[in-house]
Amino acid sequence: MNLLPKPLTASDLSSPSDGSKVRVAYQGLPGAYSEDAALKAYPKCETVPCDQFEAAFTAVELWLVDKAVLPIENSVGGSIHRNYDLLLRHRLHIVGEVQLQVNHCLLGLPGVTKEELKRVLSHPQALAQCEMTLSSLGIVRINADDTALAAQMAVSTGLRNTGAVASARAAKIYGLDILAEKIQDDDDNISRFLIFAREPIIPGTDRPYKTSVVFTLEEGPGVLFKALAVFALRGINLTKIESRPQRQRPLRVVDDSNEGSAKYFDYLFYIDFEASMAEPRAQYALGHLQEFARFLRVLGSYPMDTIP
């Protein structure tokens, strides 16, 4: 009988793909959609709630957690600008994305009917996504930092006329009744989250990848057109473009006549494109962009997520 220990292999050392042992920070309380997103990415992870987006970024930087999963855009509400801005202030890398179907429920204290509700608490994005349903019920909306906190607050008020808009999972966690399901105005209510880590992943070509970059350009006619052309020329599809004011740069005065002066803003452009940094066409495109961009940073090259 062979009693010698089995030699370790590389797969023994790498972390398991279901995410067990991985600690993942998210903004909100247990039951928030951001926690659902973390669990979709790492089904067996330990989720770590954070009160603000900034705290989740810092938790990764300080090695308190391994990853952070934060929302970046929603198909109805659009971009979450705060996270675009935080992305640049922290030196983390995007290592993945999560696309999540968000189905909102109207929740109330046990035994309450939806006609009894006079006000609901929720995250402002969630309230906006259910605008028509809530208006038709004539319910007053109150903002909360996340949907799970809204559910918890509805419970602690103890008022029969106060409910929350949150997930079915939040209803279960906080002991609320589901008075109506899928109350979002748009059936296809998708939120996209980004996964951040201290180290980038090595991109491959084994599956569809996305790459996210941020850059600034000199002022002048057609500069953005030229920047976008570096991708078009190589047949690279763009999936997202976002611009944000560049806060460190002062506003430029362009006309100092007696009529007053116009001020120009300088912008940061964030682009997501469908290619892996392991592909020469992506490397050439960014090499080309670097020739005339004043600043360019690759935020991450990571596998694309899909919704079943």
Ligand SMILES: O=C(O)C(=O)C[C@]1(C(=O)O)C=C[C@@H](O)C=C1
């Ligand atoms: O409040 C939550 O549950 C969140 O995870 C936040 C958030 C958001 O930031 O947009 C995430 C997805 C939904 O679109 C609504 C709210």
